Amino acid sequence: MKLKKPVISVAPMVDKTDRYFRNFVRMINKDVLLYTEMVTAQAIIHGDLERILGFDEAEHPIALQIAATTPEDAYKAVKTAENYAYDEINLNVGCPSDRVSGNMMGACLMAYPELVLDILKAIKEATGKAVTIKHRIGIDGKGILPDNAEKTLFDKYEDMLNFINIIEKAGADRYTVHARIAVLAGLDPKQNREVPPLRYDEVYRLKAEKPYMQIEINGGIKTKEDITEHLKYVDGVMIGREFYDNPMLLAEVNSFYNNGEENISRYQVLEKMIPYLEKMEMNNERTHLFLRHTLGLFHNVKGSKYWKNSISSQNLKNNKGSLIIREILKNSKECEI
Numbered sequence: 001m002k003l004k005k006p007v008i009s010v011a012p013m014v015d016k017t018d019r020y021f022r023n024f025v026r027m028i029n030k031d032v033l034l035y036t037e038m039v040t041a042q043a044i045i046h047g048d049l050e051r052i053l054g055f056d057e058a059e060h061p062i063a064l065q066i067a068a069t070t071p072e073d074a075y076k077a078v079k080t081a082e083n084y085a086y087d088e089i090n091l092n093v094g095c096p097s098d099r100v101s102g103n104m105m106g107a108c109l110m111a112y113p114e115l116v117l118d119i120l121k122a123i124k125e126a127t128g129k130a131v132t133i134k135h136r137i138g139i140d141g142k143g144i145l146p147d148n149a150e151k152t153l154f155d156k157y158e159d160m161l162n163f164i165n166i167i168e169k170a171g172a173d174r175y176t177v178h179a180r181i182a183v184l185a186g187l188d189p190k191q192n193r194e195v196p197p198l199r200y201d202e203v204y205r206l207k208a209e210k211p212y213m214q215i216e217i218n219g220g221i222k223t224k225e226d227i228t229e230h231l232k233y234v235d236g237v238m239i240g241r242e243f244y245d246n247p248m249l250l251a252e253v254n255s256f257y258n259n260g261e262e263n264i265s266r267y268q269v270l271e272k273m274i275p276y277l278e279k280m281e282m283n284n285e286r287t288h289l290f291l292r293h294t295l296g297l298f299h300n301v302k303g304s305k306y307w308k309n310s311i312s313s314q315n316l317k318n319n320k321g322s323l324i325i326r327e328i329l330k331n332s333k334e335c336e337i
């Protein structure tokens with residue numbers, strides 16, 4: 001499937017960007033690039049594939065994000081995932097979690113560019129799809145990288161450039177750069193998305209020095225105006241938390257694609273939910289699994305409390321989600337829809 005330009009994507013987020021949330025996004029925006037949650041290569045090699053990799057036709061364009069420690073694992077996992085029609089395979093070199101870096105995955109791999117090069121090459125060998133990478137501008141690996149490592153601090157622009165100079169031999173189709181370093185020991189994953197300062201200029205500089213590369217910027221981006229500003233310097237913009245907390249931003253983003261959906265209303269989104277929820281109910285799936293991702297639908301407008309309360313798991317216990325939405329549509333004066 002051809003990706004529309006500019007690339008604007010919904011960041012991979014564990015426990016958030018599951019198939020339910022991704023279907024919710026599609027009720028508001030059909031063109032942004034979606035990502036799965038990060039899946040380890042080992043989980044794919046040994047796991048329940050349909051549960052881990054299954055997705056709906058409506059979710060295209062969609063990238064599968066994997067984390068891998070060795071080229072062999074990456075190759076096996078991506079070969080296995082070939083049975084699923086993902087549009088793109090993305091390698092995670094940005095996750096700071098101890099559990100992930102302790103296993104030599106995620107952001108700590110920035111200290112081992114030759115290994116990342118081999119992993120990317122293995123992925124390219126396993127698939128003809130687009131292969132992309134998500135990484136940080138740098139890492140502080142003190143306390144996680146071996147004590148006898150030549151160097152543990154990679155926080156200068158030149159460190160990122162050195163990393164890119166080596167891995168670019170694999171010819172990745174896009175580089176998504178989270179514009180802050182990851183501190184592998186001492187900061188938890190949440191702090192690692194907030195404490196190290198954002199350094200957008202270094203991502204812009206990378207694009208200026210390597211104009212032939214597709215560069216996407218990520219980190220702290222919140223508005224349509226922010227997106228417009230970043231697109232002056234780079235090819236794409238990835239947003240995580242703001243899309244999740246304020247999903248109607250996805251409606252505004254339709255304007256970048258001229259697809260006529262910019263003014264989609266909350267009322268229309270609620271209408272689209274009904275058949276989806278009815279299908280879940282028919283399959284005996286708990287509608288809470290979907291509705292829990294929609295809490296932000298009335299972000300900063302009248303009715304937010306009413307909405308959250310209506311779809312709280314307590315209210316869903318005795319009622320089907322689809323019936324609750326029908327009820328809300330009837331009583332629409334409670335919320336700004």
Ligand SMILES: Cc1cc2nc3c(=O)[nH]c(=O)nc-3n(C[C@H](O)[C@H](O)[C@H](O)COP(=O)(O)O)c2cc1C
Nearest residue numbers: 011012013014037038092178219220221239240241
């Ligand atoms: C709850 C949560 C889970 C995340 N899980 C992943 C993940 O699985 N893979 C990944 O590359 N980044 C993950 N991230 C990081 C985001 O993809 C993104 O890089 C980060 O949130 C910064 O972007 P933002 O400021 O737009 O949210 C996660 C972030 C959050 C908030």
